[in-house]
Amino acid sequence: MTHRSVFHRLGLCIAAGAALAVAPAFAHHSFNAYDMSKTETVSGTIKEFRWGAPHSSMVLIYLDKSGKEQTMSIVSGSPLMFSKQGFAPRDFHRGDKVTVTYHPNTSGGSGGALASMTLPDGKIYKDAEVAAAGGPNAPTPPPGPPAK
Secondary structure, three states, X not given: OOHHHHHHHHHHHHHHHHHHHHHXXXXXXXXXXXXXXXXXXXXXXXXXXXOOOOOOEEEEEXXXXXXXXXXXXXXXXXXXXXXXXXXXXXXXXXXXXXXXXXXXXXXXOOOEEEEEEEOOOOOEEEOHHHHHHOOOOOOOXXXXXXXX
């Protein structure tokens, strides 16, 4: 084996290893489970808010069209996305009345990917990770932290 072929094989092995290491990150950030061409809006009450990496999430209690109480799970951005807009875990409380705009699950089940959320004090969070994923109705991320 020549000196050149050893480096060539080593380079291919490094490239293959890097590709395998990066693939799960791309797969994780896929929004294929959500219909990014549609948005739905619902008002409800936060039952649970999970501030955590890689994504935060919430369980929302809302009334369906027949007036029956239902719950849905909404996946949202990373804690970093919330922090960049001036939000902290203390801003989300069980029992808070919120309005949520989201991209629905492609499966037809309730819930989806958060596009924006209006908190009781009027502060609005817009999910920049969802906006980056695209879709004609994806929200434009705000230029900076919201006014307090």
